[in-house]
Amino acid sequence: MTGRPASGDAPTPTVVLDCRGRPCPVPVIELARALPGVPVGEVVQVLSDDPAARLDFPAWCRMRSQDYLGENPDGTFSIRRLT
């Protein structure tokens, strides 16, 4: 799950999660599970086609004090671990 280069203009991720086809709240759960494996300051990139996950990534980052970097041009999502 690690080391794949990001596509488009996404920030270079340390971890890439493929959650395509998984309904809410699975993508947010997978993001939470992956976070401990990401060094502080590094980026997780999530692939998700769930319409709720798109809204819930920024809400989760707010609740968990992480940095939501936004949706990338290729439709993936980037989150930076802050704590």
Add this chain to the structure above:
Amino acid sequence: MSGYLDAAAALPLSPAARNALLAAVEDGWADPATLYGQGRRARLLLEGAREAVAGVVGARPDEVSFAPSGTQAAHLGVLGALAGRAVTGSHVVHSTIEHSCVLAAVAHAGVEATPVGVDRLGRVDEAAFAAALRRDTALACLISASHEVGTLQPVEAVAARCAEAGVPLLVDAAQTVGRMPVPSGWSALTASAHKWGGPPGVGLLAVRTGTRWRSPLPADEREGGRVPGAPGLPQILSAAVGLQAAAAEAEAEDRRLRPLVDRLRERIAAVVADVEVVGDPGRRLPHLMTFSCLYVDGESLVRALDGAGFAVSSGSSCSASTLEPSHVLAAMGVLTHGNVRLSLHRGTTEAEVERFLSVLPRLVEDLRRDAGVVGL
């Protein structure tokens, strides 16, 4: 009706509305448009109902029409106002948290629309709303209070700005009519009887005298030319009596339900881990509150609560049947999964609220344990 906490969807008939409905089936069956005795009697009853409803919402009786549902009242309100203002333009301004029936009517009209966003508490900004009004704006729409999170909207302030701009304002007041005073300044007002304790099948459309409005349907002489077809007189009579009863007890119910909702808001935030209680804590409906539980599938939580004897609704979309989550929660930027809306009513007791608070933490805990997300 123990455990029923979905008043914002539909209420059981209030005793007054129920009695009126039974009496009206006997006495109110004739066509009020006819000229013989039974028809005159029906017409008298219908006009009495119109006067009663007009009195509660602060309208003139001839401004009030009855529609077959709140949804159709909103459709007719939006489409008729656009038809009436076609010479001015076709642009619409609306909040991002309107009920889906208002958004559907705007989409159906195929006109340009400017949605005005809300803050994290679900409240629209009056200045931002005013700034969206243009020279060619034909209609503005603002819900009186969010049906999903309960936040009251600055209707009177927005109405004043619309009046300055010469733009009519349609207010969807489905969640406040019969519970709170109707704000002044509306050009069109819509509501729904089964949300104030009347029967289903009755919507309210009031259009202020002087507001340009043209029927989007083939019009007849019924309901001031605004709603074609014979009205459902027995349900309308029941709705009118139900509204008078609801308005008469609204202040007392507000005093009783508001602290129960405060208790739900405070205790749920305290006893359930990783929960977000959403909506404005102060400027809100007296009877409604909403929360979202992190990592929980909203539909599973609704089913678990049903199993524990509680009927609630959810704005989540953790299922194949509804792919898009609540546009209201999305507009507020709050968590959309694990969402539950509770709406209380005249039959809701303190003991029921306490029982809800006693079972909720365990249900959420069980769902999280089953999903393997404890401690995330």
